[in-house]
Amino acid sequence: MSWDISTLYRSHAGGTARALRRAGLNPDVADDLTQDAFLRVLARPVPQTNGAYNPRAYLYRIAHRLGINHRRREALVQMVALGEDDLASQAPTTDQALHARQCLDQAALALAELPDRTRRAFVMHRIEERSMAEIGQILGISTSRAWGLIREAYRHLAERVDER
Structure with missing residues (x-):
């Protein structure tokens, strides 16, 4: 069965991003992961099965898994807050x-x-x-x-x- 990706995007992009934000991701990351989810859907449409399928559920599942993977990667990287002095461009000694x-x-x-x-x-x-x-x-x-x-x-x- 073929996908109508433009209708799917118009109908569910906002909801997908909101779901990711509710899961604790900041808005920019949620928007990026929403785009990634749609790219994944384009790259790998739902597997062909004899039963009914739910494109929305498939999309949300992909987005949810992308959110989990993002949080795992973030946990591996140590973040350090920078002050204004740290941002100043100074030549090293x-x-x-x-x-x-x-x-x-x-x-x-x-x-x-x-x-x-x-x-x-x-x-x-x-x-x-x-x-x-x-x-x-x-x-x-x-x-x-x-x-x-x-x-x-x-x-x-x-x-x-x-x-x-």
């Missing part, structure tokens, strides 16, 4: 530049210490900005295992890199 260079060298060494598959997963995630599903598919592992490899890499880097 010689000591700061040297320390930054040492941290980069430590990070390079720490990455080299990782097992090949863990390092590849980390690079695909951070540098190539691939999704967990893509990483899992490329490496021949599950999405949850891809998350596990990336967490291992982050933990290893946090232990090895001196950020004082």
